Amino acid sequence: MKKIIESINYYHKIIIAVLIGMSFPLIYLFVYYTGGIKYVYSHTMYIPILLAGIVFGFKYGVICGLIAGVLLGPLMPLVVETNEPQVFFNWFYRMIMFVLIGGLSGYFFDKYKKTLKKNEKLYLHHPDTKVPNINFLMEYSDTYIDGKVLIASIIINNKNRISEVLGTDIYIKVINVIYHFLDDELPKESIVVQADSEKLWVLFKLRNMDEDGEKITKILSHDLDIEGIKLFIDFSIGISESINFKACKTLIPFRDSDRLAGYAKENNLPYVIFDKELLHKKYEFNLLGSFSNALKNNETFLTYQPIIDSNTGSVVAVEALIRWLNPDHGLIMPNDFIPLVESTKLIHSMTNWVIRNAVRKQIELKENGLDIFVSINLSSKNLHNPLFYKKVVEIIAEENGNPNKLIFEVTETVLLKEDKYSKKTIEKFKEAGFRMAIDDFGKGYSSLTYLNLYEIDYLKIDRHFMSKIINSPSVLQIVEATVNLAHQFNLKVVAEGVEDQETYDKILGLGVDYIQGFLIAKPIKQDKVLDWCTKFNNKNNKSKS
Ligand code: C2E
Numbered sequence: 065m066k067k068i069i070e071s072i073n074y075y076h077k078i079i080i081a082v083l084i085g086m087s088f089p090l091i092y093l094f095v096y097y098t099g100g101i102k103y104v105y106s107h108t109m110y111i112p113i114l115l116a117g118i119v120f121g122f123k124y125g126v127i128c129g130l131i132a133g134v135l136l137g138p139l140m141p142l143v144v145e146t147n148e149p150q151v152f153f154n155w156f157y158r159m160i161m162f163v164l165i166g167g168l169s170g171y172f173f174d175k176y177k178k179t180l181k182k183n184e185k186l187y188l189h190h191p192d193t194k195v196p197n198i199n200f201l202m203e204y205s206d207t208y209i210d211g212k213v214l215i216a217s218i219i220i221n222n223k224n225r226i227s228e229v230l231g232t233d234i235y236i237k238v239i240n241v242i243y244h245f246l247d248d249e250l251p252k253e254s255i256v257v258q259a260d261s262e263k264l265w266v267l268f269k270l271r272n273m274d275e276d277g278e279k280i281t282k283i284l285s286h287d288l289d290i291e292g293i294k295l296f297i298d299f300s301i302g303i304s305e306s307i308n309f310k311a312c313k314t315l316i317p318f319r320d321s322d323r324l325a326g327y328a329k330e331n332n333l334p335y336v337i338f339d340k341e342l343l344h345k346k347y348e349f350n351l352l353g354s355f356s357n358a359l360k361n362n363e364t365f366l367t368y369q370p371i372i373d374s375n376t377g378s379v380v381a382v383e384a385l386i387r388w389l390n391p392d393h394g395l396i397m398p399n400d401f402i403p404l405v406e407s408t409k410l411i412h413s414m415t416n417w418v419i420r421n422a423v424r425k426q427i428e429l430k431e432n433g434l435d436i437f438v439s440i441n442l443s444s445k446n447l448h449n450p451l452f453y454k455k456v457v458e459i460i461a462e463e464n465g466n467p468n469k470l471i472f473e474v475t476e477t478v479l480l481k482e483d484k485y486s487k488k489t490i491e492k493f494k495e496a497g498f499r500m501a502i503d504d505f506g507k508g509y510s511s512l513t514y515l516n517l518y519e520i521d522y523l524k525i526d527r528h529f530m531s532k533i534i535n536s537p538s539v540l541q542i543v544e545a546t547v548n549l550a551h552q553f554n555l556k557v558v559a560e561g562v563e564d565q566e567t568y569d570k571i572l573g574l575g576v577d578y579i580q581g582f583l584i585a586k587p588i589k590q591d592k593v594l595d596w597c598t599k600f601n602n603k604n605n606k607s608k609s
């Protein structure tokens with residue numbers, strides 16, 4: 065495109081030169097056939113003179129002024145009809161005026177063009193280093209590079225050190241040398257610009273990210289000798305891609321390469337290439353951003369999974385399990401968003417929301433003749449929060465709930481940490497009548513040493529054991545030993561994730577107290593849970609009698 069603009073510029077000058085050249089004899093004939101210089105038409109000559117000055121500058125303005133002066137001077141009669149000549153002073157004065165017009169217009173336009181060029185240079189280049197800047201990138205046409213574009217952000221990590229120790233002038237030279245290395249050695253259509261004082265951006269047609277990364281690193285590893293000083297440049301490169309060159313001009317794709325260069329710097333790596341993991345992190349980041357409104361917008365809801373008593377076969381509890389129906393991504397399961405939410409303060413409002421809704425459900429079930437437990441999952445972050453207990457008590461009071469029918473599930477990692485706040489909070493919950501359960505037992509550290517430190521009511525054996533209990537005698541042994549030990553500590557045992565009858569029978573034989581799993585029911589929508597549990601219990605009672 066630049067070439068097209070240049071060629072248009074070139075041809076447009078030729079066209080104007082031809083027009084000016086033709087206009088002289090034409091205007092001469094025009095003045096002649098309208099009766100001679102006596103009449104007003106000679107003023108038409110100012111047009112080609114001015115044009116020559118504007119387009120071709122001072123020199124050509126003066127020359128054209130002279131030619132016009134002669135054509136309309138001694139060569140043109142005052143009155144054609146009588147062939148009366150002009151007096152010398154008359155045509156000479158006119159010629160001086162023509163030369164002045166041509167010369168002055170040329171002079172001022174030359175000056176104007178020079179200033180314009182200077183400003184353009186300033187606009188397109190970094191003020192200190194004179195290396196092309198971001199505006200320079202914008203000057204290219206949207207299709208300058210076709211197809212996918214590789215973009216690399218190069219950060220000069222030791223910029224401050226170089227400037228401080230050797231001076232800013234040396235640093236400016238460093239940038240220039242690096243710029244020229246890149247510009248000379250990268251593929252022909254590459255663009256190299258200085259994005260800020262310590263950052264360069266490189267763009268060229270994407271071929272192979274790994275090879276291109278190596279190539280840039282190799283170029284930057286050249287020995288730098290500036291004014292006899294051997295310099296070590298500590299750089300970090302972030303490499304990313306853009307779907308096309310047009311997108312690069314929005315500068316958005318550089319966010320990734322910049323971030324990666326920062327990551328490379330933090331981790332002392334020469335370069336880091338954009339990968340799917342980063343893309344996933346970005347997705348997670350967006351997701352987390354939209355979670356802040358999810359609770360307010362009623363995008364979250366609870367499902368309830370029944371837990372049955374292995375002796376009576378009736379539903380004794382339901383576990384509240386959160387779901388998020390995201391308008392953009394559809395249904396999101398807790399394992400895909402809770403770890404993200406847990407990394408922020410949002411986990412507190414989320415848990416408060418779960419508790420409030422679970423308490424309401426417990427009351428609703430009770431009012432419909434089903435006074436069962438509702439089990440709620442807590443995050444370790446909740447227990448570390450010194451204000452958590454007070455908030456829970458407040459919610460229960462507001463909702464008129466019954467702590468004696470609520471179970472809080474925590475994972476064993478919380479207990480293993482022996483955190484002061486967590487321990488205190490658990491103790492206070494116990495005093496207030498809440499039940500406590502250890503969730504996913506066996507998934508992590510698997511130690512029962514903390515059991516005498518806390519007053520725990522239930523131990524929930526992780527579902528991964530259930531899937532192996534039939535085929536693995538050692539798993540069976542572990543589960544059996546765990547059940548026995550838990551009973552010795554007066555804990556009731558819940559088997560999580562029971563999916564088939566065979567496992568159910570086996571686990572019953574081990575003396576497990578409660579069963580939860582897909583065999584009984586998958587998590588049930590909040591408006592269906594009462595109906596499901598009532599029917600299940602009725603059927604169970606009937607089969608017993
Ligand atoms: P969890 O507390 O251990 O909950 C049990 C999980 O196992 C649930 O997954 C449940 O659907 C699944 N499950 C139950 N029975 C079976 C089975 O027979 N087979 C299989 N394959 N899976 C079964 P879900 O609902 O996806 O929840 C996953 C985890 O997310 C929960 O594990 C819990 O740690 C967390 N979570 C869920 N809701 C909340 C919440 O409100 N707050 C917090 N802090 N965590 C929650």
Ligand code: MG
Nearest residue numbers: 383441473503
């Ligand atoms: Mg749980």
Ligand code: MG
Nearest residue numbers: 503504524560
């Ligand atoms: Mg569990």
